[in-house]
Amino acid sequence: MSFAEIHFLSDSLKQGVSAAVFMPEKGPFGSDAEPPYRTVYLLPGYSGDYPSIYTMLGIRKQAELKGLVVVIPNGQNAFYIDHPERNANYSKFIGEELIARTRDMFRISDKREDTYIAGISMGGYGALLNGLRYHDVFSKVAAFSPATNPFTLMEYPERGGFGAGEFANMFSSKDEYENSEWNIVKGYKEADKADIPELFIGCGDKDIAVDSQVKEFRQTLEDAGVPYKYFGTTGNHDFDTWEKMLDPAFSFLAGIPEGSRNRLAIPDMEI
Amino acid sequence: MSFAEIHFLSDSLKQGVSAAVFMPEKGPFGSDAEPPYRTVYLLPGYSGDYPSIYTMLGIRKQAELKGLVVVIPNGQNAFYIDHPERNANYSKFIGEELIARTRDMFRISDKREDTYIAGISMGGYGALLNGLRYHDVFSKVAAFSPATNPFTLMEYPERGGFGAGEFANMFSSKDEYENSEWNIVKGYKEADKADIPELFIGCGDKDIAVDSQVKEFRQTLEDAGVPYKYFGTTGNHDFDTWEKMLDPAFSFLAGIPEGSRNRLAIPDMEI
């Protein structure tokens, strides 16, 4: 596996940023992937960062076995939205700048059919949001326990550390939020179905942080006749649960059957 | 030289954070430093981050020759101030949490006389601010071209990328800023002189970003009878200028004469 940590100056955020990049390697676990590589941009959740993601989850294994490049930026708890008046354009950063910079640096594909976005929790919200905003860039979205409604996330303080002051700073008032471009429930309801990327949503059955949000979002999709792949599993809003979602989500992105390429094992031999 | 990159979950910022840590090494350039090590916390400026700082400036050389541990966190353009309502407590992060975490991880000294804070531009503001707020933690402050008055920084757009929307989000209105704990001109004017750490200020003679601010700040110190060491040099608000400030600033922190320990050269020998 080739594994890189990159650092560059972001114009959208006016600060130096860092990210992890995993590239498949022709080797014993032999993905056949060749450049230009298919790529998924995987967004961390609230309180997350890229070192946590790749040390807590088997991301490298997925990249290697599924033959995908995986790029993991930092979200800095900013919900992947734009605040141009503050030089904090996280949506633009994800959908335009990070894409352009990584394509400038690495031999990754610039085709929509080869470019995907994924995310965990707040990152799942960010993936659904920017997957739709930049639907001409991304062909697939994989959302792990997405916080599809930040207002709901905030309302119940025991759910995450995201509270009223942070919501206000991020989204203003409830009304403004609901009428804004950051309201993805509304966004997906009103979108032209032809614009919506292929969707994968995973969630644990005891997820105290986002369960009601995911139910609401799924209902919205169904009412609008938007197809999506759902992976329900046991578990709460934690890494053990997201580990279980890895193969289903990455198989979805790679376009292969679940479980068909998920073993690092070298073949058994008679001794 | 021992050089580390650390990643940990910050409670003050509610997100994963990263930092660089340089530790002196008993070796050919032979600092005699022994644990527990004297330590300087060096704050990046607006748009900066720790990878930029240590790849653009000879920080490692300073750490090694002066026998100091240097810790470089990221500032994320947040001026090192607290916004508790948003879980963005950068002052507390610097003055309390980063100190506690690094002392928990590394064999660095917990004595005030061994603990220093420094910074560049916005980081210079952050160092002066938190050096005073946490004067019981830090005994010395070294400010490289400090942006001592964020309002002035914002007023003239060609000076940095920091504009009105960002100022408002950070400091509210001009009046609120001027009356707040974040106004270091006021802070240093009103402080008990016994509380103020030893001060070093460096600035280039053609610094278009902070020249008037530094003049104002120096005048404030002089009017209040607060001593400080000043290093004026040629240059603008850039890395070439800050490189020239390294030995003066680190010699000040280490308590040795300028130039006395600034050569990596092995001794010449007759051939």
Next chain:
Amino acid sequence: MSFAEIHFLSDSLKQGVSAAVFMPEKGPFGSDAEPPYRTVYLLPGYSGDYPSIYTMLGIRKQAELKGLVVVIPNGQNAFYIDHPERNANYSKFIGEELIARTRDMFRISDKREDTYIAGISMGGYGALLNGLRYHDVFSKVAAFSPATNPFTLMEYPERGGFGAGEFANMFSSKDEYENSEWNIVKGYKEADKADIPELFIGCGDKDIAVDSQVKEFRQTLEDAGVPYKYFGTTGNHDFDTWEKMLDPAFSFLAGIPEGSRNRLAIPDMEI
């Protein structure tokens, strides 16, 4: 979790070296560990390096849940033995220098009862070898599919990439190897039992690389009346198998029952 990458100049190897260091973090997964921390030195196998180990295996999860510091150096395919005439003293590097340097840098315990060594494959050999050579430093050894007999490893070319030329460069002839201090079968047979650290050995039931070696080594221990904990599992000489050994091995090192602290899950709650 605190996670660091360190770089320093090694005197035993006369070159700059790098390592990964994971430190437990008081947090949601709440290890109660306090400094000075208990520490395990985990040695990579042939062709391995520390980035592979921590991206392919859930090492961070183990460090966090078991409350141990984990240090992972690079082995550079050198079997963790000494070649003083070539400035390649990998045994001394592991047993003396890495210990001293990490204790100099980090707040880790210097007690034998708190210091452990582990390794995978060639690293398992290195852990058994140096656990015994430096039995005054290490109180426990955890060997994952150890290559306990490098001569056997070499003899059958399809087992690993380690061949005759490399064996000769590393160990000289078969006779010299068998009579040397690097022959751990002989070493453990002849050792004073009181000197031998507590031992854990794990192996897969279809391990084509080291199965006969592990059988030989276990027999040697049994014949010499040396107790050891054995964890047999399904699988070959690969990461999927070593992932299964993590909790048993780290529970052994931490002195807790297997499975008692192996869940990152936050508690379920009624919704």
Next chain:
Amino acid sequence: MSFAEIHFLSDSLKQGVSAAVFMPEKGPFGSDAEPPYRTVYLLPGYSGDYPSIYTMLGIRKQAELKGLVVVIPNGQNAFYIDHPERNANYSKFIGEELIARTRDMFRISDKREDTYIAGISMGGYGALLNGLRYHDVFSKVAAFSPATNPFTLMEYPERGGFGAGEFANMFSSKDEYENSEWNIVKGYKEADKADIPELFIGCGDKDIAVDSQVKEFRQTLEDAGVPYKYFGTTGNHDFDTWEKMLDPAFSFLAGIPEGSRNRLAIPDMEI
């Protein structure tokens, strides 16, 4: 600046390896470089590694200002030569595998006219050696205080830490070395002049480690009518001296006049 650390499994060395990669960034210091980028492979010296190189020398500044990608691998004190019987093929690693892998990963040029090799001390030997062996890959060589004659380097123990045992393990006997493909004095003397890349050699006037070697090598080139650019400066075999060679060497590689692009300073402005 984009700065990456990469890790991948090397087939030539049968181990995981790491390297630093600096990429020019369109920004305030505005290199105009566009992909596919011109690239220099910069080899560390004896006892060196890539973290030392980029923290001790202003490499990033050079990459940015000259518009070049700089790749810095580790040399592991192996003189960049091949030992196929030991799976330690460092020459092949540099001239074939690292080239292929970086071209697979990054958008760097695959043209000879855009590909260069450089090195410091033992790395200077490695650059001259592999620049000639792989003259179809590299169009320019920049050697900083090159150890052009490892036998001489070994002969005088106070020069470096490289001794007789290491020489023997690396090069066998003096005679075998002198008649081997690793003898670059012989290699450059006998080479077809049309094959030799453009050469740059820098050396300090009091370099106790390699002065006689460099004199011998220069004489060899002159006797053979091979042109080369020489940069003599003050200093010994140390980083302060190599820092002085950076602009001359990188200007040579970039094909621009010395000093023409060596300032990070933003332009002065009237205040």
